[in-house]
Amino acid sequence: MMQALYLSFAQLGDRRIVGVFLKSVLLTIILLTILGVAGWFGMLWLIAWSGAGEIVYQFAGVVAAILALVAGGVLFRAVAMLVIGLFADDVVRAVEARHYPEMLAVARKVSVGRGMAMGLGSAARFLVINLALSPLYLVLLFTGIGPAILFFIVNGWLLGRDLGDMVAVRHIDSADLKGWRGSTAISRFMLGLIGTGLFVLPIVNLAAPVIVAAMATHWFHNGFDQGFRRGRKT
Numbered sequence: 001m002m003q004a005l006y007l008s009f010a011q012l013g014d015r016r017i018v019g020v021f022l023k024s025v026l027l028t029i030i031l032l033t034i035l036g037v038a039g040w041f042g043m044l045w046l047i048a049w050s051g052a053g054e055i056v057y058q059f060a061g062v063v064a065a066i067l068a069l070v071a072g073g074v075l076f077r078a079v080a081m082l083v084i085g086l087f088a089d090d091v092v093r094a095v096e097a098r099h100y101p102e103m104l105a106v107a108r109k110v111s112v113g114r115g116m117a118m119g120l121g122s123a124a125r126f127l128v129i130n131l132a133l134s135p136l137y138l139v140l141l142f143t144g145i146g147p148a149i150l151f152f153i154v155n156g157w158l159l160g161r162d163l164g165d166m167v168a169v170r171h172i173d174s175a176d177l178k179g180w181r182g183s184t185a186i187s188r189f190m191l192g193l194i195g196t197g198l199f200v201l202p203i204v205n206l207a208a209p210v211i212v213a214a215m216a217t218h219w220f221h222n223g224f225d226q227g228f229r230r231g232r233k234t
Contacts, residue, residue, distance in 0.1 A: 001190055004218035007099070008211045016094040020087045021210045027083045028209075032076065077155070077199050078123040081162060084209035085119015086112065088166045091213040100221045107170040114169070122162040129154060152196055159199075160192025163216035171220070191219050 011017055084091075089110040096104035130137075133154060140146030164184060165177065172180050181188070195212040199205050 001194065001219065004215045004222065005194060007218050008214035011095065011098065011214060012207065014094055014098070017091060017210060017214065020090045021207055024083045024087055024209055025206055028080050031079050031083070076205065078126045080209045081126065082119040082123040084213055085115050085122060088213045089115055091210055092167055092170060092217045095214050095217040099218070103171065103221055110169055118162070118165060125158055126155065129158065152193060155196045156189055156193035158192065159195045159212070160188035163191055163195060163212055164188045164220070166213060167216050167220040187219065191216060
């Protein structure tokens with residue numbers, strides 16, 4: 001797994017990877033800005049509508065801005081995975097072209113529509129499951145480290161599933177994906193844990209979507225799917 005991480009960082013200078021990185025960062029910033037501005041105006045309206053005191057209203061802009069920034073931080077992972085869903089196929093193809101040309105020759109191209117659907121699914125699962133677990137996050141606050149542990153476990157599982165699928169759909173039929181997921185559950189979880197860690201690191205998180213997509217490609221082609229393939233042949 002560490003080798004996959006190293007190779008992913010080493011290819012960040014690849015022209016094709018740089019292109020995807022720039023497009024994904026730009027689109028992520030645009031979407032987060034739209035959400036932030038909408039959230040800011042929404043909070044201003046809510047504070048005014050609630051009839052809060054004059055002091056609160058005077059600082060409404062500051063409060064709304066802070067809440068919009070917090071929401072943007074929470075939504076970053078969801079938005080980033082939505083965006084990389086659009087460009088994941090480009091990253092996977094770039095990695096396969098350099099390291100696994102024999103697999104690139106037999107891979108199927110993922111349409112923009114399917115990539116968008118996978119990205120939307122990833123973002124939706126992240127938001128819905130984490131919102132559903134928000135009471136548990138609050139209960140665990142008294143432990144100090146509890147919310148962080150739960151966050152990594154839940155989102156490591158979610159991210160591992162999504163990253164694995166991004167590569168697997170190029171090489172495994174849809175009917176076989178469920179069986180493949182079952183045979184690679186543990187390694188995908190480890191992949192997701194590392195990816196989740198990258199998403200919470202300042203500055204690194206900007207490149208995290210591209211890095212984790214490349215990492216998932218190395219992970220897929222270096223033995224983690226071999227047990228499933230052998231099972232299919234017997």
